[in-house]
Amino acid sequence: MPRSGYGPLMMRALIVDPTRPHAMRLANVPQPLPKHGQVLVEVRHIALNPFEIHLATSGRLPPHWVLGWDTAGIVVAAAHDPGESGRVWGEYGPSIGDRVVAHGRRGGWAQRRTATVDNLAVVPDAVDLAAAATLPVAAGTALGALREAGALLGKRVLVTGASGGVGRFAVQLAALAGAFVVASVGCEARSRGLRELGAGEIVVGLDEVTEPVHVVLDAVGGHQLVQAFGLLAPGGVIQSFGGSSGEPAVFPPYSTAGPGKSLRSFELSPALADDLIFLLGLVEEGSLTAEIGWRGPWERHEEAVNALLTRRVNGKAVLDIT
Ligand SMILES: NC(=O)c1ccc[n+]([C@@H]2O[C@H](COP(=O)([O-])OP(=O)(O)OC[C@H]3O[C@@H](n4cnc5c(N)ncnc54)[C@H](OP(=O)(O)O)[C@@H]3O)[C@@H](O)[C@H]2O)c1
Numbered sequence: 001m002p003r004s005g006y007g008p009l010m011m012r013a014l015i016v017d018p019t020r021p022h023a024m025r026l027a028n029v030p031q032p033l034p035k036h037g038q039v040l041v042e043v044r045h046i047a048l049n050p051f052e053i054h055l056a057t058s059g060r061l062p063p064h065w066v067l068g069w070d071t072a073g074i075v076v077a078a079a080h081d082p083g084e085s086g087r088v089w090g091e092y093g094p095s096i097g098d099r100v101v102a103h104g105r106r107g108g109w110a111q112r113r114t115a116t117v118d119n120l121a122v123v124p125d126a127v128d129l130a131a132a133a134t135l136p137v138a139a140g141t142a143l144g145a146l147r148e149a150g151a152l153l154g155k156r157v158l159v160t161g162a163s164g165g166v167g168r169f170a171v172q173l174a175a176l177a178g179a180f181v182v183a184s185v186g187c188e189a190r191s192r193g194l195r196e197l198g199a200g201e202i203v204v205g206l207d208e209v210t211e212p213v214h215v216v217l218d219a220v221g222g223h224q225l226v227q228a229f230g231l232l233a234p235g236g237v238i239q240s241f242g243g244s245s246g247e248p249a250v251f252p253p254y255s256t257a258g259p260g261k262s263l264r265s266f267e268l269s270p271a272l273a274d275d276l277i278f279l280l281g282l283v284e285e286g287s288l289t290a291e292i293g294w295r296g297p298w299e300r301h302e303e304a305v306n307a308l309l310t311r312r313v314n315g316k317a318v319l320d321i322t
Pocket residue numbers: 049050051137138141160161162163164165166167184185186187190219220241242243244245246266267268308309311315
């Protein structure tokens with residue numbers, strides 16, 4: 001990592017640049033300095049999320065902003081915390097050299113990032129580091145939204161956008177929890193592999209759903225969300241977490257009346273460490289598969305973003321920092 005005079009250490013990062021395709025480009029930026037409770041991670045893999053791309057192109061971020069939530073890499077500086085006296089410093093969390101999956105709300109699309117200890121987990125040797133990078137937002141959302149929906153044993157669970165990042169994890173986790181999973185996709189080709197992941201039924205659009213469902217995990221929004229509400233059994237719940245369709249959801253008058261049906265919004269927890277440990281354990285024992293539908297060096301970020309936005313990625317898109 002070259003030093004620039006007496007200034008900060010510099011590194012490569014994908015920065016926001018409104019003049020470029022998808023408003024991002026690789027550039028040299030200062031390396032971040034970890035604060036109390038943060039490790040410094042040498043990033044090896046980045047998993048992309050559609051909302052990050054939306055943020056980059058939204059015009060709401062200043063140029064040169066380094067985005068990036070989901071990463072995996074190697075700890076190069078451990079976290080420190082002042083002891084009770086405020087003067088004694090102790091190391092805690094993962095050690096230098098540990099392989100970690102690290103999540104944070106910015107700074108991940110870079111050679112080095114900081115991450116707080118409550119938002120990362122050590123990756124077991126048997127788990128591929130690139131696969132680990134896919135877990136925080138996508139599997140964390142699937143896990144959190146299903147958990148908030150309550151017990152799933154014997155329930156019919158509908159997953160919309162089942163071909164995507166969150167969807168493929170949701171299908172697997174709902175099946176693991178004992179649900180009968182109905183996976184909804186946009187076309188036949190997008191259903192590849194979903195049966196093997198645990199889907200009991202695959203539908204192309206919700207017109208094909210013939211029996212009521214107890215839980216819906218909705219990634220799509222718009223008219224599919226409205227239609228999904230109509231498919232709920234009495235007491236059923238929709239966990240709405242996404243809006244991939246970009247459409248508004250317009251509920252006709254009285255369509256939301258129903259015996260105990262509910263529509264809840266879900267937001268990912270800001271502290272994912274415990275969920276990451278749980279998810280990594282499932283991957284390690286072979287109960288959960290992290291499906292990577294696009295993978296390549298981060299110089300090809302434009303191609304990866306195009307594939308994600310045009311619905312050509314089954315599962316997650318991962319950039320490798322070479
Ligand atoms: N609230 C939260 O905390 C949270 C966390 C994670 C994600 N999200 C949101 O949840 C949604 C899904 O995330 P993801 O990572 O699973 O995204 P993804 O990998 O892009 O998958 C989204 C899926 O939605 C389906 N879809 C249906 N209509 C679409 C349309 N008009 N345009 C694009 N996709 C369409 C696609 O499946 P087909 O091609 O088979 O139709 C696609 O596989 C996104 O809106 C994301 O921002 C929210």
